[in-house]
Amino acid sequence: MVGHYVGRTRPQHAGNHGVSMRVRPVCHQIELAAETTPDMNITIRQLKVFVAAYQTRSFTLAGERMHMTQSAVSKICRELEDALEFQLFERSARTLTPVDGAAELYALALEILASVDVAERSVRSLKSLDRGRVHIAASPLIMASLMAPAIQVFHAENPAVHLELYELTTDEGIDHVLNGKADVALVSMAEPHPKLQRREGYRSSMWVACRPEHALAAAPSATLAALAAYPHIGLRAGYGFGRIVNQVLAGEGLEFTSVIGGGSLMSSLALCRYGAGIALIPGYVTELAQSLGLAVVPIEGDAIAHKLYLVSRINTRLSLAAARFLAIAEETILGISHAADGVVADQPS
Known part of the structure; x- marks a missing residue:
């Protein structure tokens, strides 16, 4: 052994x-x-x-x-x-x-x-990419919106490699990488970790989701200060995006009135759909929000960005399969990020 x-x-x-x-x-x-x-x-x-x-x-x-x-x-x-x-x-x-x-x-x-x-795992797959396993961690929405395209590209190129997916919170995903249960994770990290290597994989503006009849829906963009006037559906700080939102608001000297503190972005969108309030969302969720009949509006400000990082363990040699997946994921997800830059999605009718 x-x-x-x-x-x-x-x-x-x-x-x-x-x-x-x-x-x-x-x-x-x-x-x-x-x-x-x-x-x-x-x-x-x-x-x-x-x-x-x-x-x-x-x-x-x-x-x-x-x-x-x-x-x-x-x-x-x-x-x-x-x-x-x-x-x-x-x-x-x-x-x-x-x-x-x-x-x-x-x-x-x-x-x-x-x-x-x-x-x-690395030793078992050193010889080729004809076998092996890659363990991947991300939140459910990140997995579906950002990781899925990279997974499809990798699987088409390496059909014999088994991909094991772990749909987890940010903290759980980081723990999986640290504990060797996952080779790679795509997570929101406010600060570097001494035992993790991270590379920026995705960056986008923050958006606000609201019902189509909401006063914000017709605006080409909105400021955080303007959003403070409306009831807000928030995410608890234990979630990666929730922590990022709190940091951005603190940096702007703002405090939102959170009428509901949810545990997932999917719950926030559902509650927003039923008129419980507005919700701040990352760019990769805008398509899902629109599919639910919501309007999405970008938040003004270059500094108000949401970043996701591809992380792996420092001083650990990835298997050939995991290293190849990491390279594909970085290229694919960066492409999605660049395509989203400056694009204002069509609003639902």
Whole structure:
């Protein structure tokens, strides 16, 4: 297995097993142990079992997930604790309780396992594009509006490569890339991430959607200040576009009266259609808004732009298939972005 050994440790003279080392961060403990003479290996298998036990809080449930017996899971976790000189769980008859510091090892284990998973996918498809898998993450509307054309181009060129799609929120998509579950994601990112490589894939003006009889509908464009006078259907800040809108409004010194805080752009458009208020939307949603019978009006201001980024893990070699998809996605999505620049869509009659 690629990257089978992730570190080497040697037990020290631990008087109270798992207690004396508990005050030290687990990552630091691993680094200290790696400097000693090796006579025990921390394996990928141990980390996978630990992750399963941490997530399920049960050796029995972890065993079911890993297709192992309860006693085998318990033994492997004990071996890992012995290697680290660090107790990871308080054990009771019914459940496992992670001790202080176990969460830190869990985060580190997820990162290591993600790197191994990405490396194995890369190795399996090094020879050609005749096989392999590409894992892609984006929100449902981004997937349908922007990723779908790139997916079609890639699939026509490489029909034997399996494409796995994850339709997620921005934060979930970023986590999927960080954890190795996705090779590439198209997401809204206000700030760079130290472990992600990002390249701008899409940029467009913001738009406002409203009913055709609304006072804004006949205008060629609108200012944010003018929109503040109307009830607004907003997105919660936990969503990428919702965060961007809040940042833009703060930069302009404005605050909208949000009559409804939705969880998706699709919900915002549906509520807008029923007259609950107006909704700020990104450019890639304008066609959908019009198909629902709504009017769409561009927002004035060059700085008021919505950006999406193609992201992948830094210092991780993408498989040939994933690298090819990333190149196609960048070209295709940039083409869509450029085509949208300066274009005011026809309004519904």
